[in-house]
Amino acid sequence: MPARLGNKALAGRLHISPRTAEKHVASLLQKTGLPDRDSLFDQAAELLGS
Known part of the structure; x- marks a missing residue:
């Protein structure tokens, strides 16, 4: 998983x-x-298939 x-x-x-x-x-x-930066990161990772 990429670094946050x-x-x-x-x-x-x-x-x-x-x-x-x-x-x-x-x-x-x-x-x-x-709601927060962590959720944004998780959503982006899911969309990118990471």
Whole structure:
């Protein structure tokens, strides 16, 4: 299973600021209706077949 990245690590991989990563995660949570970051990760892993 891939590592669950925090905002700083995610931002580093995407070459964006940690604040921008935080905003993107918040937006994804709002759009998907999922309660937290872990649920978002689990959903993404399921969709990607990981």
